Amino acid sequence: MPPSAHAGRVGQMLLALAVCMAMGKALLPPGLIRPPDWLILPFADWINAAFFFLQNDLGLMAVTRAFSDVVDWLLSVTANLLYGKSRWPNLGPIPWIVVAATAFMAGYALKGWRLAALAGGTFVWIALMGQWKWAMETLSVILVAAPFSVALGLGTGVLAWRSPWFDRVLNPVLNIAQSLPHFAYMIPVVVFIGVGPKAGAIVTIIFSVPPMIRMTLLGLKMVPEEVIEAGKMSGATRWQLLTRVRIPTARSQILIGVNQVIMQCLAMVVLASFIGMPGLGQKLLQLLQSLKIGLSVEIGVTIVLLAVTLDRLSKAWALRLPEHAEPSPHWLGRNRLLVIWLALCVLGVVLAHFVPYFLEVERKQALSVAGPIDALMDRFIRLIAPVTAWLRWFLITWVLIPTRDAYLWMPFSAVLLLLAAVGWAIGGVRSAAVCVAYFGLIALSGWWDRAMITVYTVTVSVLIAALIGLPLGIWAARRPVRAERVLLICDTAQTFPSFIYLIPVIMLFGVSDVAVVAAVVVFAAVPIVRYTIEGLCSVPPELIEAADMSGATRRQTLWHVRLPMALPTMLVGANQSVMFSLFMVIIAAFIGTQDLGQEMQRALSTTDVGKGVVLGLAVAFMGLMTDHLITRWSEARKRALGL
Amino acid sequence: MAHPAQRRVGLPVWNKGHRVRETVISCRNVSKIFGPDPVRHLAELKVNPQAPLNGHVHAVREVDLDIERGEMLVVMGLSGSGKSTLVRCLSRLVEITGGHVTVEGQDIATLSDAGLIDLRRRKMGMVFQGFGLLPHRTVLDNVAFPLEMRGQDRKTRYARARDMLTLVGLTGREGYFPRELSGGQQQRVGIARSLAVEPDIWFLDEPFSALDPLIRREMQDEFLRLKGLLNKTVIFITHDFDEALRLADRIAIMKDGRIVQCDTPDRIVLHPATDYVARFTAEIDRARVVRAGSLVRPLDEPPEGAAWAATRTIRDLARDLVADSRKVIPVADAAGAVIGGLNRQEALDVLLGVAG
Ligand SMILES: Nc1ncnc2c1ncn2[C@@H]1O[C@H](COP(=O)(O)OP(=O)(O)OP(=O)(O)O)[C@@H](O)[C@H]1O
Ligand SMILES: [Mg+2]
Numbered sequence: 001m002p003p004s005a006h007a008g009r010v011g012q013m014l015l016a017l018a019v020c021m022a023m024g025k026a027l028l029p030p031g032l033i034r035p036p037d038w039l040i041l042p043f044a045d046w047i048n049a050a051f052f053f054l055q056n057d058l059g060l061m062a063v064t065r066a067f068s069d070v071v072d073w074l075l076s077v078t079a080n081l082l083y084g085k086s087r088w089p090n091l092g093p094i095p096w097i098v099v100a101a102t103a104f105m106a107g108y109a110l111k112g113w114r115l116a117a118l119a120g121g122t123f124v125w126i127a128l129m130g131q132w133k134w135a136m137e138t139l140s141v142i143l144v145a146a147p148f149s150v151a152l153g154l155g156t157g158v159l160a161w162r163s164p165w166f167d168r169v170l171n172p173v174l175n176i177a178q179s180l181p182h183f184a185y186m187i188p189v190v191v192f193i194g195v196g197p198k199a200g201a202i203v204t205i206i207f208s209v210p211p212m213i214r215m216t217l218l219g220l221k222m223v224p225e226e227v228i229e230a231g232k233m234s235g236a237t238r239w240q241l242l243t244r245v246r247i248p249t250a251r252s253q254i255l256i257g258v259n260q261v262i263m264q265c266l267a268m269v270v271l272a273s274f275i276g277m278p279g280l281g282q283k284l285l286q287l288l289q290s291l292k293i294g295l296s297v298e299i300g301v302t303i304v305l306l307a308v309t310l311d312r313l314s315k316a317w318a319l320r321l322p323e324h325a326e327p328s329p330h331w332l333g334r335n336r337l338l339v340i341w342l343a344l345c346v347l348g349v350v351l352a353h354f355v356p357y358f359l360e361v362e363r364k365q366a367l368s369v370a371g372p373i374d375a376l377m378d379r380f381i382r383l384i385a386p387v388t389a390w391l392r393w394f395l396i397t398w399v400l401i402p403t404r405d406a407y408l409w410m411p412f413s414a415v416l417l418l419l420a421a422v423g424w425a426i427g428g429v430r431s432a433a434v435c436v437a438y439f440g441l442i443a444l445s446g447w448w449d450r451a452m453i454t455v456y457t458v459t460v461s462v463l464i465a466a467l468i469g470l471p472l473g474i475w476a477a478r479r480p481v482r483a484e485r486v487l488l489i490c491d492t493a494q495t496f497p498s499f500i501y502l503i504p505v506i507m508l509f510g511v512s513d514v515a516v517v518a519a520v521v522v523f524a525a526v527p528i529v530r531y532t533i534e535g536l537c538s539v540p541p542e543l544i545e546a547a548d549m550s551g552a553t554r555r556q557t558l559w560h561v562r563l564p565m566a567l568p569t570m571l572v573g574a575n576q577s578v579m580f581s582l583f584m585v586i587i588a589a590f591i592g593t594q595d596l597g598q599e600m601q602r603a604l605s606t607t608d609v610g611k612g613v614v615l616g617l618a619v620a621f622m623g624l625m626t627d628h629l630i631t632r633w634s635e636a637r638k639r640a641l642g643l
Numbered sequence: 644m645a646h647p648a649q650r651r652v653g654l655p656v657w658n659k660g661h662r663v664r665e666t667v668i669s670c671r672n673v674s675k676i677f678g679p680d681p682v683r684h685l686a687e688l689k690v691n692p693q694a695p696l697n698g699h700v701h702a703v704r705e706v707d708l709d710i711e712r713g714e715m716l717v718v719m720g721l722s723g724s725g726k727s728t729l730v731r732c733l734s735r736l737v738e739i740t741g742g743h744v745t746v747e748g749q750d751i752a753t754l755s756d757a758g759l760i761d762l763r764r765r766k767m768g769m770v771f772q773g774f775g776l777l778p779h780r781t782v783l784d785n786v787a788f789p790l791e792m793r794g795q796d797r798k799t800r801y802a803r804a805r806d807m808l809t810l811v812g813l814t815g816r817e818g819y820f821p822r823e824l825s826g827g828q829q830q831r832v833g834i835a836r837s838l839a840v841e842p843d844i845w846f847l848d849e850p851f852s853a854l855d856p857l858i859r860r861e862m863q864d865e866f867l868r869l870k871g872l873l874n875k876t877v878i879f880i881t882h883d884f885d886e887a888l889r890l891a892d893r894i895a896i897m898k899d900g901r902i903v904q905c906d907t908p909d910r911i912v913l914h915p916a917t918d919y920v921a922r923f924t925a926e927i928d929r930a931r932v933v934r935a936g937s938l939v940r941p942l943d944e945p946p947e948g949a950a951w952a953a954t955r956t957i958r959d960l961a962r963d964l965v966a967d968s969r970k971v972i973p974v975a976d977a978a979g980a981v982i983g984g985l986n987r988q989e990a991l992d993v994l995l996g997v998a999g
Contacts, residue, residue: 224773224775226771226772226773226774226775227775227776227777227778229731229736229769229771229775230769230771230775230776230777230833230836231777231788232736232763233734233736233763233767233768233769233789233837234763234764234788234789234792234836234840235760235761235763235764235789235792235793235840236760236792237756237760237792238756240792244788244791245777248777248779248780249777249778249779251779321820321822322778322779322820322822323820323823324781324818324819324820324823325818327818
C-alpha cells in the first residue's frame with residue numbers, strides 16, 4: 001500500500017473518532033470537554049519568575065538601561081532635527097520644504113521623476129495638512145530604529161552564516177519571532193523600559209530584526225562560488241572576503257532586508273502608540289476611539305503615503321543595478337545631483353527664514369479635507385446603511401454566532417483528534433504529532449476558550465477572504481495587463497501598516513464583531529489574490545496549449561490544468577493569509593473582541609509579562625501549525641506535479 | 644615501426660632548449676572526492692575499487708603530475724572530466740581528499756591561512772571559467788582588486804590596472820560594471836585581473852572560450868609573447884585542440900578524473916596511449932603537429948647530404964619531402980649536431996594522413 005493511502009486511512013479513522021467524541025459529548029467525562037484545572041500548567045508564573053530573575057539577579061536591567069540610554073540620546077537628536085525638540089544639537093527643526101526637497105531628490109536619483117514626485121509630494125501633503133509634527137515624531141523613531149535593526153540583523157546574519165550550529169538554533173527562534181503578534185513584543189519591553197518613545201523605539205528595533213537576519217543569510221548563501229574563489233585567488237583574507245566580496249555581492253538581498261526592516265519599523269511604530277509612542281499612530285488611535293472618521297482618514301492617507309514612499313525608495317535602492325557614469329573631468333559634472341540638492345537645501349533654508357510658512361505650517365493655516373470627507377461619508381454611509389445593516393445582521397446571526405458557538409461547544413479532546421486527523425492525512429505521524437503538540441500546549445495554558453474564539457474569527461475571515469479573493473484572482477489573471485495592475489495594487493496594499501485597515505471598517509460597521517471580521521477579511525484577502533494571480537500566470541504556456549489542442553473549454557482548462565498547477569503557489573498565499581489574519585485579529589482587539597487579543601491588551605495594561613508571553617506564544621503556535629500543514633501539503637503537491 | 648621506448652631517446656631537446664629544469668608544481672597521487680564523507684569513501688575505494696558511490700563524485704583520481712618552471716601545460720578532456728577541479732586542487736581552492744600537492748617544494752596542505760594567502764598574493768593568478776568578476780565593482784576596480792588586497796595604494800594600483808586593461812584591449816571601459824560588458828569583454832577583464840599581480844604560476848580555465856576567433860587569435864599571440872617574456876608557468880584548460888597545439892609544451896588529457904596521457908603534442912598525436920586519446924586527436928592534421936625531431940631514428944649509416952632542423956613540422960617540410968629523393972634524411976638539433984635520421988616514406992605518410 002502506498003504510504004499516502006495509508007496516511008489517508010489513519011487520518012479517516014482519527015476523524016471518525018473525533019466525530020464520535022463530538023457527537024457523544026454528553027457521555028464524555030468533563031475532563032475531556034474542557035481542559036481540567038489540574039492539567040493547566042502555570043506557564044505564566046514560570047515565565048514571570050524567569051523574567052524577574054533576568055531582570056534583577058542577572059543585572060540585565062543595567063544592560064537594557066544602558067542600551068536604552070543610547071537609543072534615547074539618538075532619539076533626542078533626531079527629534080531636534082526633525083521637529084525642533086529643544087535638545088542637542090539645537091539646530092532644528094529642519095524646514096519642511098528642505099525635507100520635501102531632499103525626498104524629491106532622493107526619489108529622482110533612485111528612479112526618476114515619478115518616484116521623485118511621489119516622495120516629494122508625500123512630504124508636501126504632510127506639511128500642508130498640518131501633520132508635520134506627528135509625522136516627524138513617527139519618522140524620528142524610524143530613523144533611529146532602522147539603522148539599529150539593520151546593524152543587528154546584519155551582524156547576527158553573518159554569525160549564523162559562519163556557524164551552522166548557531167544557524168540551527170536561530171532558525172526556530174526566528175520562526176517563532178516572526179509569528180508572534182506585535183503586542184507580545186511590547187509587554188516585556190514595557191517591563192524593562194517603561195512606556196514612551198524610548199520603549200516604542202526599542203520594541204520597533206526588536207520587532208524588525210528577524211527579516212534582516214533572514215535576508216542577510218540568504219544573500220550570503222547566494223554569492224556565486226566562483227566570485228568567492230576569485231577573491232581567494234586575489235589573496236583576500238577572511239575579513240576582506242567578507243567585507244569586500246561577500247557582503248557587496250549580496251547587496252541586493254541585504255538591501256531587500258533593509259526595505260523589510262523599514263516597513264516593519266513603520267508598522268510597529270504606528271502600533272507602539274499603545275505603549276505611549278507619540279506620532280501618527282497615537283493620533284490615529286485617539287481619532288478612531290472618538291470615531292472622528294474624516295480626521296482619521298486624513299491621518300490614514302498620510303500613513304499610507306509614507307509607507308508607499310518609504311517602500312518604493314528603499315526598493316528602488318535595493319534593485320538598482322550599477323551603471324557606469326560618463327567620465328567627466330569636472331567635479332561638478334560628476335556630482336551634479338549632489339550640487340542641485342545642496343542648492344535646493346540652501347534655497348529652502350533661506351526661504352523658510354523669511355517666510356515662516358515654509359518652516360512650519362501652523363495649525364490655523366493647515367488645510368483639511370476632514371469636513372467634506374465627513375459629509376461625503378455620512379451621505380455614503382446613509383446610502384448603504386440598509387446593506388451594511390443587513391450584512392451585519394446576517395453575519396452576526398447566521399454566520400458568526402453559530403460558528404462561534406460551535407467552536408466553543410466542541411470538546412477540546414475532539415478538536416485535538418481532529419487536528420491529528422488532518423495532520424496525519426497531510427504529513428503522516430510527524431505532522432499529527434506537531435499539530436497535537438502545538439494545540440495541546442494551548443490547552444495546557446488555560447486559555448482554551450479564548451483561543452477558540454481567535455481560531456473561529458480567523459477561520460471565518462480566511463474563508464470569506466478566499467471566497468472574495470479566489471474569484472478576484474482568477475478574474476485578474478485572465479489578462480496580463482489586468483494581472484499586472486491588480487498585483488501592483490496588492491503589493492501596495494501589503495505595505496500599509498495593519499492598523500490602517502481599521503479605518504474603513506469602523507467607518508462602515510461601527511464598533512462590532514463584524515468590523516473585526518471585515519478588517520481581517522480585507523487584510524487576509526490581499527495575499528490570496530496576489531498568489532492566485534502569480535500561480536495562474538506562472539503555469540507553463542505549453543500546458544495550456546496542450547489543453548487547448550485537446551479541445552478543452554476555457555473552464556475545463558481552468559479547472560483541470562491551471563488551478564491544479566497553480567495550487568502550490570496559491571497555498572503559499574493561503575499560508576500568508578492565515579498569518580496576516582492572526583496578526584490582525586490581535587490588533588483588532590482594540591475594537592473589542594473576546595479573544596486572546598483582548599487578554600493580551602489587558603496583559604499590556606497590567607504589564608503582566610508571563611501572561612503576555614503565554615498569549616503571544618499561543619497565537620504563534622496557531623500560526624506555526626498552519627504553516628507546517630500548508631507547507632507540507634504544498635510540498636507534496638509540488639512533488640506530485642513534478643515541479 | 645620502432646618500439647616506442649626507442650623513440651623516447653633524447654626527444655624533447657628541441658623543445659626545452661637549454662633551460663634548467665626545476666619542478667614548480669608536483670602532484671603525487673592526488674584525489675578529490677565530492678560528497679558527504681569523502682575521506683571514508685576514499686578509504687573504502689582502497690579496499691574495494693568497486694565500492695558503491697553513495698552520492699560521492701570522484702572528480703580527480705590518483706593524479707601524478709610534475710610541472711616545470713616556464714612550462715605551458717594544457718589540460719584537455721570532456722566536460723565533467725575534472726579539469727577545473729584539478730586546477731582548483733593545485734591552488735588549494737578545494738582541499739584535496741588524498742595525496743600531496745607541492746608548490747615550489749612546499750606541501751600546500753600544510754600551509755597556514757596566512758601562508759596560503761601570501762602564496763596566492765605573490766605567486767598565483769587565475770582566470771575562471773565563469774569569469775568570477777565582482778558585480779558591484781567597476782572594471783578598473785575589478786582588475787585592481789588583487790593589488791588592493793595586497794595593500795597597494797590607490798594610485799599605483801590604478802596605474803597598473805590601466806596598463807593591464809590596455810593589454811587586453813579594454814581601454815575606455817574602466818568605469819563600466821561587469822553586467823554592462825559582453826561575455827568576451829568580461830573574460831578579458833578576468834584575464835587582466837589575473838595578470839595584475841604578475842603571477843609566476845598562472846592558471847587559466849578556458850580563458851578564451853567566450854572570445855570571437857579574431858580576438859582569440861590575437862589573445863593567443865599576446866599570450867605566447869607574454870609567456871616568452873616573463874617565463875611564467877602556465878596551466879591552461881581548453882576544449883580547443885588547435886589552441887592546445889598552438890600553445891602547449893605538454894598536453895594532459897583527462898578522462899573521468901584520471902590523466903590518461905600527459906605528453907608533448909606530437910607524441911599525443913603519434914602515439915595515443917588509449918583509444919580515447921586517439922579519438923580525441925582523430926580530427927587533427929598530424930602534419931601540422933609532428934616535427935622532424937619526433938620521427939628521428941638512430942642512424943645505421945653515416946649521414947648523407949644536408950641535415951634538416953628538428954623543430955620544423957612535417958607540414959613545413961612538405962615541399963622538400965616531395966622534392967628530395969633520399970630514403971633517410973639526417974636531422975640536426977638547434978646546435979647543428981645530427982641527432983638521427985628521418986625516414987622519408989614515414990614522413991610522407993604523416994603528410995598524407997595515412998595511418999601509421
Ligand atoms: N563543488 C562541487 N560539488 C560537487 N561536485 C562537484 C563540484 N565541483 C565539481 N563537481 C563534479 O566534479 C566533476 C568534475 O567537474 P569539473 O568542473 O572539474 O569538470 P570540468 O572538466 O572542468 O568540466 P567542464 O569542461 O564542463 O568545465 C563533475 O562531475 C562535477 O559534477
Ligand atoms: Mg571546468
